[in-house]
Each structure stands twice: as structure tokens, then as C-alpha cells.
Amino acid sequence: MKTLSLLLGASAGAAALVLAAAPAQAGGFYLQEQSVKGTGRAYSGEVADTGAESLWWNPASIARIPTQGEVYVGVNLVKVNADVNNAGSTATYGPGVTVPVGGADRAINPVNTGVLPNFAVAYRLNDRFTVGVAATSPFNFTTNYKGSDWTRYEGLKSRLNNVDLGLSGAMKVTDWLDLGLGVDASYMDSTLTSAVTVSPLLPDGRESLTGDGWDFGWNVGAQVHTADNRLSVGASYRSAIEHELDGQVAISGLVGPAAGANFSTGGKAKFTTPWIATLGARYAATDKLTLNAQVQRIGWSEFDAIVVTIPGKTLPTVENYKDTTTVAVGFDYKAAPQWTVRAGVQYDPTPTNDNFRDPRVPDGDRWDYAAGASWEFQPGRTADFGIQYINFEDSKIHNDTVTPTGVPVSLRGDVSGHALVLSGGLRWQF
Numbered sequence: 001m002k003t004l005s006l007l008l009g010a011s012a013g014a015a016a017l018v019l020a021a022a023p024a025q026a027g028g029f030y031l032q033e034q035s036v037k038g039t040g041r042a043y044s045g046e047v048a049d050t051g052a053e054s055l056w057w058n059p060a061s062i063a064r065i066p067t068q069g070e071v072y073v074g075v076n077l078v079k080v081n082a083d084v085n086n087a088g089s090t091a092t093y094g095p096g097v098t099v100p101v102g103g104a105d106r107a108i109n110p111v112n113t114g115v116l117p118n119f120a121v122a123y124r125l126n127d128r129f130t131v132g133v134a135a136t137s138p139f140n141f142t143t144n145y146k147g148s149d150w151t152r153y154e155g156l157k158s159r160l161n162n163v164d165l166g167l168s169g170a171m172k173v174t175d176w177l178d179l180g181l182g183v184d185a186s187y188m189d190s191t192l193t194s195a196v197t198v199s200p201l202l203p204d205g206r207e208s209l210t211g212d213g214w215d216f217g218w219n220v221g222a223q224v225h226t227a228d229n230r231l232s233v234g235a236s237y238r239s240a241i242e243h244e245l246d247g248q249v250a251i252s253g254l255v256g257p258a259a260g261a262n263f264s265t266g267g268k269a270k271f272t273t274p275w276i277a278t279l280g281a282r283y284a285a286t287d288k289l290t291l292n293a294q295v296q297r298i299g300w301s302e303f304d305a306i307v308v309t310i311p312g313k314t315l316p317t318v319e320n321y322k323d324t325t326t327v328a329v330g331f332d333y334k335a336a337p338q339w340t341v342r343a344g345v346q347y348d349p350t351p352t353n354d355n356f357r358d359p360r361v362p363d364g365d366r367w368d369y370a371a372g373a374s375w376e377f378q379p380g381r382t383a384d385f386g387i388q389y390i391n392f393e394d395s396k397i398h399n400d401t402v403t404p405t406g407v408p409v410s411l412r413g414d415v416s417g418h419a420l421v422l423s424g425g426l427r428w429q430f
Contacts (some may be wrong), residue, residue, distance in 0.1 A: 028159060028300060028321065029141040029361055030274070030353040033076040033242075034118050036425035038385030040372015041330030045292025047280040048184055048223060048234035052120040053384075053427060055134040055168055057258040057278060058221035058236040059180030063170035067380065067429040069123040074384070075426030076118075078299045080111040082417030084362050084397070086150040090198060092408045099200055101409065103150045110151075110362070111144040111417075132168040137161070139273050145259035151359035152195035152204065153409045154399055158360040159191045159257055166219070175223050178234075184217040185333040188243050190269065192360070196251060196257040198405045205254035205262070207404055209308060211247025211269050230284040240275040240302045242267055249310050261405055274321075274351075275299035288334040292344065296326045300351035315404075321351040330370070338364030350395065357397050362394035364416040372423070380429035388421040 033039055035058040038046045046057035052070040054061035062070070086105040092098045120134040139162040145151045168182035191211040194206040221236035249267035280294030300321035307313040330344020346368040352361060372386035396415035 002101060006347055025260050028303075028324075028363055029139055030117060030298065031078075031138055033078065033091060033116050033421060033423065034136045034138065036074040036076070036275070036384040036386050036423040037342070038273055038373065039076065039388050039421055039423040040344070040370055040384070041292055041332065041342040042328045042346040042368045042370040043326075043389065044328035044330030044346065045280055045282045045290075045332075047221070047236050047278040047281045047294055048232045050123040050223075050232075051427070052134070054202050055120045055122070055132050055182075056088040056136050056138070058223065059168035059182040059219055060170050060221040060234065060236070061180070062132045062177040063172045063178035063180065063223070064225075065122050065124060065130060066430075069121065069430050071430075072120045072155070072346060072421060072425060073427045076116040076421060077098070077099075078114045078116060078419060078421050080113070080417060080419040081109055081417060082111055082149065082362060083108060084110055084359055085212065085414045087412045087414050089150050089198070089395070089411045089413065090409070091153065092410075101150050101153060101411075102200070103148045103152060104146065105333075107145055107149045107151060107359075110143045110145050110359070112144060114140070114142065116140070130170045130261075130391050132166075132170070134164075134166040135169070135202045136164045136166065138164055140408040141361055143204045143362070145359065147195065149203070150413070151397075151411065152401055152402055153197065153346045154194055154258040154358050154411055155360040156206070157191060158191040158193075161189045162191065163187050165363045168219075177178055177226065178223040178225070180221045182219040184219065184238075184241070185214060185241070186217060186241050186255065186273075188212060188245055190247075191244055196254070196403045196405050197407050198254065198261070201333040202258065203253070203256070204407075206252050208252075209243030209247065209249050209267070211267070213243065213245045215241050215243045217241040231281065232282045236278045238267075238276040239274050240299060242270070242272045244270050249308060254405070258405065265310050267307055267308055269308050271306045272304075273304040274346060275304045275399055290332040292328075292330045292332065294328045298324050298326070298351065300324055303351070316422070317401075318356060320353045320356045322353055324351045328368075338376045341371075342373065343371045345369055349399050352395075354396065355398055357395065358399040358401075359397055359411065359413065362395070362397060362417075364392040364415060364417075366390050382427040384423070386421070386423035388423075392417045392419070398409065
């Protein structure tokens, strides 16, 4: 048990590293980069794979680790290139006074490059029961626009950092069935800023929201293995989590007759991250070739609004995300005794709604193309590598809002882009 205590302590340090990172937005703002092997095969078989690296995808994945324990650590670099262009955005200052929002009509690469680490450890208690701990960062985005950009009345800085600490238990029920159960402590830290206006003749002010908080969820999973271990089927469900962030809401920088609208007060922000249902399989077609397939249904309709509450007032921001289904296929090939290569492709539709898409998450449907490899450089010591190219389909920003100063703003724009993910990790069996 001393070994288990040391590993649990190491997971706390890894959680701090995850939180300190600055991940980039992807998949709405759901980041799939929780497994380096997964990156290399476009997340096509994680729910049916075994080992600590698959804990985010399925708590049952650790039920039949081959040794006393496993440790996994991975890091992912996410670089998003995007153009966000104005297409006729306006602000209305009174009856018959509708004018262009002005500012720079093109915002280049507003999505920050991110470094996303993750960590997991599993420890076998006996022949039937295994426990695991994972530190992941599944829901993140950071976008930065300039104060002169056309998007400023809906978004300047948008940062959502999340760390999820998961504690899992798995049971080898029979020779063919494994079950798992997990609980999650999810920490959110958010900063949202935007410009506010009262007149095109006066300088803009600034609205800001900052907050953080811990909330909790759960997950369950199962795996079925055939007697010859050629086929593994996995299924899991991860609950939605309702987040309530305590923080500050402020408007500053307004001058002249609008200066009286400046304020700063405590507030709360409420929103819900989605549930995730996953089904997948891995089939050993030959002694060297394993085929993978995975489907995820993501309950993004839970993220219907961000509701900010300040003394005497409730300020909802409509999001109207829609549920999505991702589909992925891939393979692993044992190219040599110490080397395994892999590849995959995934279709991942955006949850953002064409009639409500804002510049904070300028998302679009995407195709993910991936390749990777594993190198067992010593017995029980393996290095994983992955690379992924993500092609975003062109999308449009369509967002009608009213600034806190009562000015209606209609944002219209075009978005195009692509992303590159580079991943590396280590696995250690003991």
C-alpha cells in the first residue's frame, strides 16, 4: 500500500501541472487529447483498450492490467490556425442609427496554442479488483482578440481551464466481463472579457467575468472480451456536470455620461458540461493487425446557456449547443517486436449552432487524420508518439446580442482553419 500512496501523491502533482497549462479549444471546447495512443489512431479504440492510459474513456480499462501497476504520463501540443473575418456586423444605437461595428475586419489565429498534459496510474489490489487515479483536462478553450477587432463586443479574452481528478475502481467479474465505476472532481477556472459601447463617439468600456469552483460527476463502464482475446468491446457513460463558479463581474472604462454604468460586484456563473456515451471495439484480425472502431454520443444540449447572477439581476447568455455523434476507425500494427504503428480517421461534428455561433468558440465540423507509434525500449517501459491533422470545415459566426449598456449588436462573420496536434507519452509497468 505504500506504493499506492506514493502514486496517489504523484497524481496530485500531475493535477497541478494540468491546471497550469494553457490548452487550446477543440471539439466545441471538449478536448479528446487524453491519450497519446488515442491521438495516433484518431480516438478509434480507447473505450475497448486496456491500461491506465484509457481511464478517461472507460473505468473498466484497468481491470486486467498484466502487472501490479501501471503509470502513464502524456503531453499534447495543440496548434490551431484560423481566420475569423467580418461579414457585415453592426451595432444599433437607437431608432434608425445602425452602423458597422468598425475595427479590424480580420482576426488571425485567435485560438491560443495549447500544451495539454495528462496523467494516470492504476494499482492492482488482488486478482479481481484494481483502483486507478487520473488527472485530465477535458473541457478547455482560450481565445484572444484585440481591442480593435470586429468581434470585441462579444469576445476579447475567453479562457476556460478545467482539471478533472478521477478516482476509479474496476472489477474482473468473470473471464470475459469487466466492470468499472468512477467519481470525478472537476475544477473550472474562467475569465471572459468583452468590450461594451454606449456611443460610437465615445471610447469602449470593458466587461469582465472571472470565477472558479469545484463540482462533481460520475462515470461507469464495461468491457467484454472473447475467450481467445481477439475481440474486445467496451462501453462507458460519463455524466454531465453542473458547474457553479464564484467570482467577480465588472464593467469598467466607460467615460462621460456613461461613467455611472461602471461597477464591480460578486457574482456566480452557472453552466453544464455534457454527458458522454461511448461504444467501441478492438478486433485482432491477425497476430499483428488490430482493427479499431468507436462511436461517441456527446450530450452538448446540456450546454444551453451560461447564466450569470449578480445582486438583483440574472444575465443569461444563450448558447443552444446541440448533441453530436463522432465516428472513428483505425488500426494498430505490430511492425516489429518493439514497435507498434497505428493510424486512424475521425469525423467530429461541431456542437455549435449555425444561428447562435459566437467568436468565443469559432468552431466547425472537422475531419481528424492521425498516425502514431509505440516503442517498448525496455521491458515494461514504452514510449508513445502521435500526430494529428484536423481540417475544419468553413463555418459562419451568427450572433445577436445586447451589450450590458443596452446596445444591440449583430455579429456576422466567416471562419476557416485547421489544427495540428503533436503528442508524446510514457507508460511504465511495475
